[in-house]
Amino acid sequence: MFLKDYISDVVNGVSSLLKGMRKTGYYFTHSKEIITEQYPDNRATLKLADRFKGEVVMPHDENNEHTCTGCTACELACPNGTIKIITKFDITPEGKKKKAIDAFIYRLEMCTLCNLCVAACPSDAIKMAPNFEHSVFDRSKLTKILNKPGSKIKEGIE
Amino acid sequence: MYTETEIIKDNTDLGPDGELVVNMGPQHPATHGVLHLVVTLNGETIKKIEPHLGYIHRSIEKMCESLTYRQFIYVTSRMDYLSSHINNTACALLVEKGMQIEVPERAKVVRTILNELTRIASHELWIGAMAMDLGAFTPFFYAFREREMITDIMEDTCGARLTMNYIVPGGLMYDIHPDFQTKVKAFVKQFKEKVTEYEDLVTGNVIFQSRTKGVGVLTAEDAISYGCTGPVARASGVRCDIRKIDPYDAYDRVEFDEVIETAGDSFARYMVRVKEMNQSIRIIEQLIDQIPEGDFVGKTKNVLKLAKGEFYQRVETARGELGVYIVSEGATTPHRIKFRSPGFSNLSVLDHIAKGSKIGDLMATMGTLDLVIPDIDR
Ligand code: SF4
């Protein structure tokens, strides 16, 4: 009886292991079905999802104009104080004072990429961009000013 | 330093009855994060296990108390990061319940599908990690192949792979990706084909079976008295699925079975999770073609304020029952918030069920409890 049990144990054991090994062998011979990506060698072809939340950016058009009014809704919506908006007063051609942003300070190292600021913005001035290679040697490089130098607000945005 | 014979002679480390105290973690490769177990051994037999917590305590509850009802949801993704969608849902449901916000049907159905995808992803990762704890490396990659499809779907729709923050009070942050349905269907098809590979590789494997069967047995009474929930309690025959008991979102209109095993050992806990993945697939299949058209987020006020009082909402995460309890003073931030995390109760039973077993079996017992340390410490 003991011998019979022992032998059936061995046979069962070996066959169950071979079953598993068959899967391994299958993928060894079918290398097309392997899905590993060769990052960073494939940087040129790497395509991230368009909604990927990598960092907050402020899109500017060809005239170097953005749509941010400086309303600070994003600053209030941010849970970590990542955004600081400094406003100034522009003088319009009619001689009136008009509020505009001086600097949109964005501290990437404090950002949790939660998208709340983008959702809060009433004039779609900021959006998420799919950049993810953020490592730098100096931490101060992570503090960014999102409005480009010399940029101004688009006509007609209040 | 010592020769071999000297080690045996030098018994100054041993306690009064020849006890040996071994520190497992906080940087042990098999403890999944920073769990520190102080294991008292007698020879190879476990006499006592004392978990030391707090290595990854971020005081999330206190943090949430200073954030508004829109902001605090993103922090909860960082508790049980493998069920972040489900954590977000719990918080959103509570705010909706407290403020009587009407959630559109579309949002409810999408949330349910995403929650079930999250559950599958979490169980997949667990199978891989668990098999690796027991010394099998290959299943890890097989599990991650299917999980990758889910994270791709999440990336397309939510914009993130782990900490999504896609669920907001009133519905969803933005609409689903146009490819969402096709991709989920492709995943369901692939999953059904490939799930047999796990059966071949892991379930049927003699080594795996003999290392898990009869190891770390938890009786139904103990499961209840220690407050275990989720697959851990269901493997001992306790009915505790919140999706059945207290349905939320679209769970009341789908058909699925609550998976129950009665053995209570590590193998039963493994089987519950494998079968639960199939039930999740069943739920997704019923809903994926039935996503109603319409708004993805309901009408909410600009500033959310909960009325004065106490609120509680529970959901079923991949690990068990997550409860969110808020005391509100009527302000824009919670006065007090408390999370009842499933991992904490499930960890507390470890000493009880591992006592008297051999130290090698501790890996199997601990692995099948499916501990996520940031969920325990918060
Ligand atoms: S993504 Fe979130 S954390 Fe980052 S700046 Fe916007 S609101 Fe703040």
Ligand code: SF4
């Ligand atoms: S980015 Fe949007 S929300 Fe922020 S200040 Fe500019 S307009 Fe206002």
